[in-house]
Amino acid sequence: MNEITKIEQALSSDANAKASIGSLLDKQRKNYGLQPEFYLSDHIYRLDIEKVLMPHWQCVNHVSAIPNAGDYIVFDYxxxxxxxxxxxxxxxxxxANVCRHRGSRICETSGHARGGMLICPYHAWSYGLDGSLAHARMMPRDFDKQGFGLKPLPTKVVQGLIFVSLSDTPLAFDDCEENINATLGIYGWANAKVAYQSSVVFSANWKLALENQVECYHCAPSHPEFSVVHGQSTATEKKLIAEMNAKAAAQGIRVETRDHWALAALDGQEQAYSNRYPMTANACTASKDGSPLAPLMGKFQSYDNGMAVCYIGPMNHCLSYGDYGAIFRYTPKSLFETELAVIWLVRGDAVEGKDYDRDELTWMWRVTAGADKKIVEDNQRGVSSRFYTPGPYALPIEEKTVRFTEWYMSSLANAL
Structure with missing residues (x-):
């Protein structure tokens, strides 16, 4: 019997699953990695999706991805x-991408609504762009179409970013909206456009993907390309921060700093975090050698040799440089599958081939995402071993991973 089977039997055979998970939480050592069951149990994964993550908001894309009436995006979660x-x-x-007839998926991939209609391929029930049922073939004359529109979902657009919640009662978004405007607004994201987007699926639990995302302990050994242009707790960091702030201030720019993330989130609000970090000396942006890649964005007239980080909830991370932005969206697909979508943004009037080269623009985060896929999947294989026991986090450099896991455990305990 393998370890996963043992875990599932222990949970399902216990008349009180709450007590089983509670005992796992009680075993958790402070500042140590999670117990293996949290990465291996399908029962816990379902609680993660339905209780821990459901109230949060997901960043689907940028509005420039659907520029015309009838354009649509399909987002699977x-x-x-x-x-x-x-x-x-x-x-x-x-x-919800669910036909009101017999539940078929209406749209498989992103596209454009033919004739302004979203048409189910199964029996051709047709819906308007407002979600109302327009046509239902061969239904009786007394059939009332008004009661069979598509299920609407909470949606917000802030600085061009589209956020969706799958919950009927999502977390409030006021604090996040204020933070996005104060941070990404400086970089002109509302007037940006999608230059490229791609995705990679990690064969790993979503928590391992997120633990890796929020720490840079692994950056030097795993991402040498990243480390060429991004500083990491060097002796010159204070000097670089001062120079970055001075260059921004000279342009009348001040980027918001906020830490309402993980357990520090305001009561009832979605998590919000933003901070500024310096590049290494003489690096302007995240490119192979730090050289500029695209036209300056937003309020910047010159490079300040810095970058901004903005977190929205647990699953969405945005990086903004003077000349481009990148959205990182993590999406659970199953117990051992997590999708990382990366969406690159440039100034709205930038022209590919003239103002930027797409391969050069996307190089850093294509290489980094590929490396992350390998290290996270290796991590999943390791925690699946019967020899795995949680080890201590390295502090302070893994402080955000500690905060993430403590938030997760608190959220799961509250959900029981």
Whole structure:
């Protein structure tokens, strides 16, 4: 019997699953990695999706990805699927990708609504861009279409970013919206456009992917390309920060710093975090050698040799440089599958081939995401071993991983 089977039997055979998970939480040592069951149990994974993550907001994409009425994006999250569409009034709407007839998926991939209709391929029930049922073939004359529109989902657009929640009662977004405006607004994200997007699926639990994302202890050994242009607790860091701030201030720019993330989130609000970090000396942006890649964005007239980090909830991380931005969205697909989507943004009037080279623009985060896939999957294989026991985190450099795991354990305990 393998370890996963043992774990599932222990949970399912216990009349009180709450007590079983509670005992796992009680075993957890402070500042140590999570117990293996949290990465291996399908029962715990379902609680993660339905209780821990459901109230949070997911960044689907940027509005420039659906520029015209009828354009839509399909966003899949675990067992759920969402259609995000630009309607005839230029509003961004989101609907469950579930036909009201017999539940078929309506849209498989992103695209454009034919004739302004979202048409289910199974029996051709057709929905308007506002989600209302427009046509239902061969239904009786007394059939009332008004009661069978698509299920609308909470949707917000801030600085061009589209956020969707799968919960009927999502967390409040006021603090996040204020932070996004104060941080990404400086970089002009509302007027940006998508230059490229790609995704990679990690064969690993979503928590391992997130633990890796929020720490840079692994950056030097695993991401030498990243380390060429990004500082990491060097003796010159204070000097670089002072120079970065001075260059920004000379342009009348001050980027917000906020730490309402993980257990520090304001009561009832989605998690919000933003901070500024310096590049290494003489590096302007995240490129092979730190050289500029695209036209300056937002309020910047010159490079300040810094970058901004903005977290929205546990799953969405945005990086902004003077000349481009990158959205990192983590999406659980199953117990051992997590998708990382990366969306690159440039100034809205930038022209590919003239103002930027797409391969050069995307190089850093394509290479880094590929390396992350390997190290996270190796991590999953390791925690799946019967020889795995949690080890201590390295502090202070893994402080955010500690905060993430403590938030997770608190959220799971509250969900029981």
């Amino acid at each position: 675990d067992r759920e699927s969402v259609i995000v569409v630009r309607d005839a009034d230029n509003e961004i709407r989101s609907f």
